[in-house]
Amino acid sequence: MNKSIQLAVHGAAGRMGQRVLALAAEDSAIEIVAAIEHAASPKLGVDAGLNAGISALDLELSADWPAAASCVIDFSLPVAVDDCIAKCVETKTPLVMATTGLTEIQKALLHDAAKTIPIVFAPSMSMAVNLTMKVTQQITETLKNVPGGLDIEILERHHRFKADAPSGTALRFGELIAEKMDGDVTHLHGREGETGQRTRNEIGYHAIRVGDNPGEHTIVFGMLGERIEVNVAASNRDCYASGAIVAAKWLQDKSAGLYSMFDVLGL
Numbered sequence: 607m608n609k610s611i612q613l614a615v616h617g618a619a620g621r622m623g624q625r626v627l628a629l630a631a632e633d634s635a636i637e638i639v640a641a642i643e644h645a646a647s648p649k650l651g652v653d654a655g656l657n658a659g660i661s662a663l664d665l666e667l668s669a670d671w672p673a674a675a676s677c678v679i680d681f682s683l684p685v686a687v688d689d690c691i692a693k694c695v696e697t698k699t700p701l702v703m704a705t706t707g708l709t710e711i712q713k714a715l716l717h718d719a720a721k722t723i724p725i726v727f728a729p730s731m732s733m734a735v736n737l738t739m740k741v742t743q744q745i746t747e748t749l750k751n752v753p754g755g756l757d758i759e760i761l762e763r764h765h766r767f768k769a770d771a772p773s774g775t776a777l778r779f780g781e782l783i784a785e786k787m788d789g790d791v792t793h794l795h796g797r798e799g800e801t802g803q804r805t806r807n808e809i810g811y812h813a814i815r816v817g818d819n820p821g822e823h824t825i826v827f828g829m830l831g832e833r834i835e836v837n838v839a840a841s842n843r844d845c846y847a848s849g850a851i852v853a854a855k856w857l858q859d860k861s862a863g864l865y866s867m868f869d870v871l872g873l
């Protein structure tokens with residue numbers, strides 16, 4: 607059967623890379639053409655499927671890029687991202703960029719690459735998270751001028767292995783909420799010592815690292831007399847992996863440009 611998508615996964619031996627491979631292997635529209643890892647990875651040469659805890663894919667984890675692919679999904683590390691972007695531009699391959707913790711320079715690189723290839727770039731590929739982002743924008747817009755004031759704080763919980771803080775998703779929640787607030791917004795990361803009273807136009811971020819939590823975000827809207835808390839929590843990583851696959855399919859008929867999961871999901 608002629609499969610419609612030839613997929614390459616970058617960061618293929620990682621926690622997310624493994625789940626993308628597992629879900630892609632079950633998808634009759636996808637042929638997995640490469641499982642890419644860094645040249646010093648101890649996993650090179652290991653079957654990518656067996657490494658992911660599924661049946662053998664007859665495809666080795668490799669540092670080589672495929673001759674051709676119709677999409678690359680990247681769940682790697684910031685240090686690996688520049689090379690991935692360059693390879694996608696060079697081979698004119700659509701890219702789903704899911705790695706978080708990118709520098710401003712790397713984000714500019716993505717913007718530049720999007721002049722040549724279509725890219726979906728989002729800190730969370732989860733449909734539930736993206737929908738929650740919209741909900742929190744609506745709450746902010748409705749309550750921002752409530753008598754007594756509205757205090758917004760973002761709590762995120764992730765597994766102890768996570769390398770960046772706060773999460774890319776928490777930062778995106780903050781950006782989107784700030785768009786709906788009036789005036790300049792201060793983004794404040796944690797509090798300690800003689801902080802003084804909370805100011806009106808600040809968003810507080812708090813990063814919790816515990817056990818194997820695959821990702822949880824709570825947005826607290828505090829008022830005088832009542833409070834709303836919006837919580838979205840993953841119980842495993844498949845919400846992100848399946849979202850990335852949806853994005854890879856969506857990209858197939860898109861022209862060059864930088865897209866978000868809002869575009870993919872029509873939110």
Ligand SMILES: NC(=O)C1=CN([C@@H]2O[C@H](COP(=O)(O)OP(=O)(O)OC[C@H]3O[C@@H](n4cnc5c(N)ncnc54)[C@H](OP(=O)(O)O)[C@@H]3O)[C@@H](O)[C@H]2O)C=CC1
Pocket residue numbers: 616617618619620621622623642643644645647648681682683684685686703704705706707728729730731732770846
């Ligand atoms: N947008 C979204 O929906 C989501 C985004 N993420 C983000 O995805 C990223 C990956 O997360 P996770 O899978 O948990 O992390 P892992 O550390 O488990 O996986 C990263 C993988 O990339 C590999 N790697 C390191 N350097 C390179 C390189 N130069 N080229 C290719 N591969 C390389 C690592 O190898 P080694 O272990 O040998 O260093 C590892 O196998 C993070 O930034 C995370 O925040 C995570 C979940 C959802």
Ligand SMILES: O=C(O)C1=N[C@H](C(=O)O)C[C@H](O)C1
Pocket residue numbers: 706729730764765768769772773774775776820821822
């Ligand atoms: O590292 C993770 O695990 C996750 N990272 C993403 C982020 O930083 O927002 C998305 C998700 O929350 C899981």
